[in-house]
Amino acid sequence: MDGLTFTVRPGRVTGFLGPNGAGKSTTVRMVLGLDRPTRGRALIDGVEHRRSPAPLRSVGALLETSTLHGGRTAHGHLRWLAHAGGLPARRIPEVLERVGLAEAARRRVGGFSLGMRQRLGVAAALLGDPGVLILDEPVNGLDPEGIRWIRGLMRALAAEGRTVLVSSHLMSEMALTADHLVVIARGRLVADCGLAEFTAGFGSLEEAFMRRTEAVA
Template sequence: MCGTGPRAQPGGVIELRNLTKRYGDTLAVDDLSFRVEPGRVTGFLGPNGAGKSTTMRMVLGLDTPTSGEALVDGGRYVDLPRPLTRVGALLDAGAVHLGRSAYNHLLALALSNDLPETRVAEVLEQVGLAGVARRKAGGFSLGMKQRLGIAAALLGDPGVLMFDEPVNGLDPDGVRWIRHLMRGLAGEGRTILLSSHLMSEMALTADHIVIVGRGRLVVQATVSELTERYPSLEEAYLELTAASLEYGANR
């Protein structure tokens, strides 16, 4: 298990209810509804501009829905006490204080959520950054920043975890490490929402797939259901998103 003792919360449910987001005349997310359940990795797929990152930002309260709801266990993220103990997320590996060491970056997050300092050393060890803990994040490679972002997501030992393109900048060993990490976290009963463009990795990592196009839900199904209907997950994705884009352009 990720932490040193039992979690207060097992995996929780992420639920979107008719979620919509407009930026002026641009409809980024369009009446989107789906659930992300505990104990499995849910892959979140869609072309660039499909609304994936905006959706994840609304779950985390970083963007406000125009209408609809984005909920974690029936409530809004912004209403959670000590939110890092319930939901961990990596949306942007570059969102770190470049003048701080990896250790101090995580320590500031820990103190903000009343987490013990011992968690900082634990997660740095878990993600393979213990040896560079005192180095400034500004000198990190993209892959190292990805690992630091994952450490921040794991810091509160949460039951719900969200990752947006976590394998960017990682070498093959790092990609395999991410795959095993995601599978292991889901095996502990946690809820994992994983956005990625790497179809080969998604086929190896995810149990369930949600595909969106032009902000709308295209399909949600298990990986096995999709690969029974199509030659591969990649072929399923390409065909389903092509149909979605054609529909979106004409509606």
């Protein structure tokens, strides 16, 4: 990353875009305290996430779902997370219902489709009822109905006053979902603005993205 600075604000869906290798995953990992920057800081509500006294209540993150334990049930996976994070077990049926997995609660994760794993990952992100959500490629593996569902969920979470950061390579989805964009290329900030401002003078979000990121040397 090269002097990257931006702020993600509550009450809107912020799309986090960049070409492959731009540094999106590295940035997310630094925000979550999984990697440390050589200089500078990544703060959530003014605090480094690794120093948060209740990290699951502060931030919910959807990252890689292929590491889910296939032998656990959906309910068991969330129960383990709740226990580790000091969260009440009563949240488990609530989040399973919200992501559409209530009827699959006792099924083993090993038999889940990729889309069901994504839904379980979203349930885990919501478990602590956090004010900040960081979702990496949330539509991955979802069918058209699931894509409409996650689109509506992200908007609903933002409408509740939460901060929603969505990393994605799907321009069509970001054009339909994001209120604000943070775009990076080669570890540098390309744009931090509203969707309309970013696409002004271009035919589509995809065209604006290609032209603007190509200009970064």
